Amino acid sequence: MLQPQFASVEDTATRLGAAGYLTDHAIATTVFLADRLGKPLLIEGPAGVGKTELAKSVALATDSELIRLQCYEGLDEARALYEWNYKKQLLRIQAASDDTAWDEIHDDVFAEEFLLSRPLLTAIRNPKPTVLLIDETDKADVEVEGLLLEVLSDFQVTIPELGTIAATRRPLVFLTSNATRELSEALKRRCLYLHLDYPAADREKAIVLSRVPEVAEQLADSLVRTVRALRALELKKSPSIAETIDWAKTLVALGLDTLDEQAVHETLGVVLKHASDHTRAIEQLKLN
Amino acid sequence: MTEGLVDREIAFLDALRKAGLTVSLAEVIDSTRALGAIELLDRESLRHAWAACVLKRPAHRTTFDTLFDLWFPPVLGDQTLTEDDPLRSLEDGEGPADPEAYRDMLRQLLLDGDDEMMKRFARQVVQGLGRADTAPGRQSWFSYRVLRQLSPETLTASLLEAMLQGQERGGMAEKVARQTISERIKRFQELVEAEVRRRLAEDRGAEQISKTAVQPLAEQVDFLRASRNDMAELRRQVFPLARRLATRLTARRRLGKTGKLDFRRTVRASLGTGGVPLVTHHKPHKPHKPELVVLCDVSGSVAGFAHFTLMLAYALREQFTKVRAFAFIDTCDEVTDYFTPGGDVADALARMNSQAKLIWFDGHSDYGHSIEKFAEDYPDAVGPKTSLLILGDARNNYRATGAQTLKKLVQRSRHAYWLNPEPQAYWGSGDSATGAYEELIEMVEVRNAVQLEEFIQRLLPA
Numbered sequence: 001m002l003q004p005q006f007a008s009v010e011d012t013a014t015r016l017g018a019a020g021y022l023t024d025h026a027i028a029t030t031v032f033l034a035d036r037l038g039k040p041l042l043i044e045g046p047a048g049v050g051k052t053e054l055a056k057s058v059a060l061a062t063d064s065e066l067i068r069l070q071c072y073e074g075l076d077e078a079r080a081l082y083e084w085n086y087k088k089q090l091l092r093i094q095a096a097s098d099d100t101a102w103d104e105i106h107d108d109v110f111a112e113e114f115l116l117s118r119p120l121l122t123a124i125r126n127p128k129p130t131v132l133l134i135d136e137t138d139k140a141d142v143e144v145e146g147l148l149l150e151v152l153s154d155f156q157v158t159i160p161e162l163g164t165i166a167a168t169r170r171p172l173v174f175l176t177s178n179a180t181r182e183l184s185e186a187l188k189r190r191c192l193y194l195h196l197d198y199p200a201a202d203r204e205k206a207i208v209l210s211r212v213p214e215v216a217e218q219l220a221d222s223l224v225r226t227v228r229a230l231r232a233l234e235l236k237k238s239p240s241i242a243e244t245i246d247w248a249k250t251l252v253a254l255g256l257d258t259l260d261e262q263a264v265h266e267t268l269g270v271v272l273k274h275a276s277d278h279t280r281a282i283e284q285l286k287l288n
Numbered sequence: 289m290t291e292g293l294v295d296r297e298i299a300f301l302d303a304l305r306k307a308g309l310t311v312s313l314a315e316v317i318d319s320t321r322a323l324g325a326i327e328l329l330d331r332e333s334l335r336h337a338w339a340a341c342v343l344k345r346p347a348h349r350t351t352f353d354t355l356f357d358l359w360f361p362p363v364l365g366d367q368t369l370t371e372d373d374p375l376r377s378l379e380d381g382e383g384p385a386d387p388e389a390y391r392d393m394l395r396q397l398l399l400d401g402d403d404e405m406m407k408r409f410a411r412q413v414v415q416g417l418g419r420a421d422t423a424p425g426r427q428s429w430f431s432y433r434v435l436r437q438l439s440p441e442t443l444t445a446s447l448l449e450a451m452l453q454g455q456e457r458g459g460m461a462e463k464v465a466r467q468t469i470s471e472r473i474k475r476f477q478e479l480v481e482a483e484v485r486r487r488l489a490e491d492r493g494a495e496q497i498s499k500t501a502v503q504p505l506a507e508q509v510d511f512l513r514a515s516r517n518d519m520a521e522l523r524r525q526v527f528p529l530a531r532r533l534a535t536r537l538t539a540r541r542r543l544g545k546t547g548k549l550d551f552r553r554t555v556r557a558s559l560g561t562g563g564v565p566l567v568t569h570h571k572p573h574k575p576h577k578p579e580l581v582v583l584c585d586v587s588g589s590v591a592g593f594a595h596f597t598l599m600l601a602y603a604l605r606e607q608f609t610k611v612r613a614f615a616f617i618d619t620c621d622e623v624t625d626y627f628t629p630g631g632d633v634a635d636a637l638a639r640m641n642s643q644a645k646l647i648w649f650d651g652h653s654d655y656g657h658s659i660e661k662f663a664e665d666y667p668d669a670v671g672p673k674t675s676l677l678i679l680g681d682a683r684n685n686y687r688a689t690g691a692q693t694l695k696k697l698v699q700r701s702r703h704a705y706w707l708n709p710e711p712q713a714y715w716g717s718g719d720s721a722t723g724a725y726e727e728l729i730e731m732v733e734v735r736n737a738v739q740l741e742e743f744i745q746r747l748l749p750a
Contacts, residue, residue: 009326009333029326029336036325037318044346179528181535185344189314192340195349201401222464229467234523261460280635285460 002038002170005062005129006031021050021057022207030194031058040152040173042137042188045196047178048240052135054196055174059131064172067126068133069119071140077147081157083116110161120151123171130171138177145187148175153190198231199241207241212248222259223248226285230271233284239271246270261287293328294320300359303495304342307351307502315342331362351502354485358494358501361486367411374405375412387417387437395443398472399450406472410479413438418484429487431480440473507737511593511709512681519592522737523599529737530603533744547573578675578702578747580608583662585680586646587617587653593709594679595637597740601677602627604744612669615640616658619648622666655680655721656688663693670697675747676704678729684721691724698729706731707743 006012012035013028023031031054034041043051059066069080089109096105117125123132134148151157155167175191177183199207201224208220215223223244231238239247247270256263265287272278281287297319301311318341326333335356343352369376375393390413397406418434421427444466451465489497507525509518553569582601584594598613605611615623621644626636648657662669670676676697698704706725708715712733715722722731734740 009330025332026336026339029333030340033322033325033337033340037321039318041340180531182532185310188344189312192318193344194340195343195346197346225464225468226460228471229464232467232471234520236527264460276635285463287460 003129004036005064005172006035008032015061016054016057019057019061020210021054021061022203022210024199024203027054027194027196030192034174034192035172037192038170040175040191041194042175042177042183042191043194043196044177044179046198046238046240048242049196049198050241051176051196052133055131055133055176058172058174059133062129062131062172064129064131065126066131066133067119067123067171068135071134071136071138071144073139073141075140075144079118080120080144080147081118081151082121082159083118084110085114085116089114112162115159115162120147121157121165123173124151124155124157124167125165126171127168129169132171132173134173134175136178137175138180138183142184145184149186149190152187198238201225201228204241204244208244208248211245212252214252215248216257219251219257219259220248223251226259226264227271229285230281233280235272235277235280236274237272237277243271293323296359297323299495300355301342303355303359303498304352306498307355308508309342309348309351311342318342331360334360347507354482354501355498357482358485358489358497361489363411363486364490366415367408369412375408390417391438391443394438394440394476395447398440398443398447398469398476401468401472403475406476407479410476410483414480414483414487418480418487428491429484431477431484434480434484435477440476444469444473507741509737510735511596512590512735514592519596522596525737526596526599526603529741530600533741534604534607547571577607577609579610579671579673580612580677581669581674581701582611582613582677582679583620583658584613584615584678585617585653585655586615586641587651589653589683590679590681590709593734596737597679597707597734598627598637600740600744609673614662614666614669615644615646616655616662617646617651618654618657619646620658620662620665621645652685653680653683654687655682655684656690659690659693659697663697670701672700672702674701676701677747678704678706679709680706681708681710681720682706682715682722682725683719686719689721689724691728694725695728703747704729705743705747707734707740708732709735711735 006015009025009028009032012032013023013025016023016028016031030041033039043054045051056066058064092109092114093105119132123130137145137148152173155170156164158164198204204227205220205224208215208224209217212220227239227244227247247267250267250270251259251263254263254267264285265282268278268281268287272281298316301316301319305311319338322337322341323334326337328334335353338356339349339352343349367375393409394413397409413434414429414431417437418429418431419427420430420433447469448462448465451469452461455461485497485501507522509522514522548571550569550571554565554567557567557569558565580601582598584598586594594615601611601613612622612624613627614620623640623644626640626644648654648661706729708722708731710720710733714720715726715731725731732743734743
C-alpha cells in the first residue's frame, strides 16, 4: 500500500530539479520523508514562495496524477468528498416499473453508478500514483478540518450505503496554507510540516537564472540583492519569489542590463503592490 | 538503530518541551521512524527531518535550531587544519593570537560571503580569542570577547568602499550594499554565538546550556523589556495577528444565532413543499460593531507598548464602526488623522511623535492633566456606543489623578478598559496611581502580545 517514489534525499532533489523546481536541503529532505513515511505534508509560508508549485513539481517528477482540492469558505463534504447524484436516482426510481420491489430499487440507486466522486475520494480510489493537493487549507471552515482528519490519518472513507473504501495506493498529500488562521493542533499533528520562506540569496539567484535564462548573471545578482533590501524594510507586502521573477522578466523585456536608480524607480510597480510601500521604498532606498 | 541515538533523541525532544514547544507522543514516534528513513551520517538531513516531524510553527524554528546544535554538535573539540588551509596563517607563531590578523581575514570573508568558510573561521576565532580562565584550572568561553576584539561593525566603512568600487555614494547602491553587509555581519555573530554555546556544552553538558541558551518567543516578550529587535519583530507580526483575529471574529459571528424570520424567503421556499413552510429562513444577524476610542500614554517608558497596540487597533479598523486615537504625555492631542487608510503605520508613528502636541509642562507623564484636557477638548468623543481603551502604566509622578473626570467618562461609555503593560505585582508601588483608577475602570494586565490577543477577543462581542 505504501510505495515510496523517491530513493533518497539526493534523488528527490535531482528529480525535482529536473521538473523545474530548485530545492534546498530542507525541502528535499521533507518531501522525501513525507513520501517515505506516507504522511501528509503541510506547507506554510507567505504568498508567492512556491508552495503550490512544489506539489505540482512533485507530481511531475514522480509522473503521478495531480488531484487538486481548492479550499474556500463554505466548502463542504459534498464538494470535497462525494455526493449522490440525486437527479439520476430520481430518474431511476421513476423509470422503474410498478411491480419492481422497493428493496431492489433501494439497493440499486445506491450503487457505484450514482456516486459522484469529489477530489478526496477520487484520490483515495485512484490505483495509479497520485499527488493530492489541498490548496489554501486555511480558507476552509473548521468543519472541513474534521473531515480531513479522518481521510488523512487512515486514508479511508466511509460511505454509509457502500461501506468503507480504503486507499489501494496511498496518495502523496500536500496541504498548503497562508496561515491566515491557525490550523488545529490535531491536523498539524497528523502532518509533517514545512515552512517555506523567502529563499537564501544563492538559491533565489539560481531560481531567477533558471526561470529567466535571458537575464545576465550580474543583473540577477544585483536584482536579488535589491529585493532582499526591499524585504528588510517594514513593508505591508514583501516581494516574493514570483515577483522577483516578474521583475527579471520586465527588465529583460525593457532591454535593461543594469539595475540603477532610474530602472528601479520605473519598474517598482512590478514588485510592490501597495501605494504606501511604494513611497516607503522610494524614500528608504533614496530613489528620488 | 542504535539505542544510544534514540535515548539522545528523547532527551533532545524533552529539552524542546522544556523550552516551551509542544511535542506529542505521536510526533516522537514520527521522529523515530524518520531515523530509519534518512541517511544518519548527514547531520543536516537529520535536522530537517526532525524539524518536519516536530516543528509546527515557524516562530519556534530558532529555538529548535539552537537546541539541535547543542545536542548534536557538528564537530568536537579543536579544529585541525591541513598544511595549505588558508586559516593556517592565523595559527602561526606562539603566544597570544593577533586580533589584527583575524580582522583582515574577517573583512575578506564578509566581502566574499562564503558561508562554509565563514563557519570554519568562526570556529577558529572562538578557539583563538574566545577562551578565558574564570578560575585557576577552569576555563570558559565568551562570545563578547570575540566580538569586542574583532568589532565587525567597524569594518563596514571599508567594506562599503570595496563593494561599491567607485560607484556613487548615498544612493540605492549604497543602501543595498549596506543591507548585504549587515546581513553577513549578523550571520557571523550568530555563528560565533553558536560556536561558543557548542564549546560550553562540550564542557558542561548540553542539558545545562539548554536552559539558558533559548530566547523567549517574540509574542511572549514583555513590552516593557523588549529590545529594538524584539519590537521590530513584533511590528512585523501586527498584520498577520490582526488578520488572524479578524477571521476568527468573523467566524464567531457567523456561527452565532441567526436573526429574525425572513418572511419572503420562507414563503418562497414553502412553494416547493406545496405551500407548507417546512423550512424557515432567517435574516443574518446584524453584527454589532463598537466605536473604539484609544487614549494612550506615549511617554518613553511605555512607548513600545502604546505603538504596538495602536498599530493593532488600526489594523483591526474594519471590526469597528469608528476608531479614534488620542495620545498624551502630560497633555492630550488627537492623533487619528496620522493614520490614514493604506498609509504607512511606522511613518504615522514617527509623525505623531514629532508633530502632535503632547507636552504641555515638563514632558513627564501627567495622567490627571491629560484626562482633564481630553474631557474638556473632546467632549463628544466618548458616547454610549463607545468602547474606551486607556493604555498606560499609570505612573503619574505623584501628580493629581483626575479620577473624578475619568469616572464620568467611564460612566458615559459602553465599555471601558485600562490596559497596563506592567506586571500586576508592581501595580500601586512607587508613583503608580493604579489604586485610584482601579476602582473606577477595569484594569487588565497586558504584558505581551499573547495577552493582548486574548484581550481583543474578549473586547469584540460575538
